[in-house]
Amino acid sequence: MSPRDAIIIDVETSTAVKARYSAADAIVYRCAWNNEHSQACGIFIGGTHKNILSHLRRCHGVGFSTREDINCLWGSCLRAEHLKIGSIPRHVATHLGIRSKCSGCGRVMSREDAVQDHIKKSPGCVGAIVEMVPGPEARLIVSAHR
Ligand SMILES: [Zn+2]
Numbered sequence: 403m404s405p406r407d408a409i410i411i412d413v414e415t416s417t418a419v420k421a422r423y424s425a426a427d428a429i430v431y432r433c434a435w436n437n438e439h440s441q442a443c444g445i446f447i448g449g450t451h452k453n454i455l456s457h458l459r460r461c462h463g464v465g466f467s468t469r470e471d472i473n474c475l476w477g478s479c480l481r482a483e484h485l486k487i488g489s490i491p492r493h494v495a496t497h498l499g500i501r502s503k504c505s506g507c508g509r510v511m512s513r514e515d516a517v518q519d520h521i522k523k524s525p526g527c528v529g530a531i532v533e534m535v536p537g538p539e540a541r542l543i544v545s546a547h548r
């Protein structure tokens with residue numbers, strides 16, 4: 403094991419690998435999903451909806467049936483009822499404090515789909531994209547390839 407591996411050892415593998423082999427830095431967050439002993443997971447995960455969902459699936463067994471309701475076990479979440487698998491990533495993103503920004507006018511909103519809607523309806527923001535605004539607990543893994 404190299405020293406670099408030791409530094410990023412509790413980052414989820416797919417995210418750590420991306421930071422090592424691509425030129426992009428990775429932004430990670432500490433997972434606070436509770437295990438069966440009510441201990442927070444503690445692994446660092448990427449902040450995209452895809453990252454969140456794949457981590458919850460792999461490490462916490464969430465969402466193997468798309469029709470079951472899911473209890474959010476994140477920290478002391480009070481909305482621990484009737485979540486569907488499709489709304490879990492967006493819900494967890496709110497725990498991480500991740501917001502979305504219009505690259506055209508810089509407007510920041512909590513929901514990605516709200517920004518997409520804004521771009522569609524704003525002539526001044528044609529061609530703008532949705533940028534992720536990291537939450538307060540974000541940590542940066544600097545790429546080894548810059
Ligand atoms: Zn976790």
Ligand SMILES: [Zn+2]
Nearest residue numbers: 474476479481
């Ligand atoms: Zn929650």
Ligand SMILES: [Zn+2]
Nearest residue numbers: 504506507527
């Ligand atoms: Zn805009």
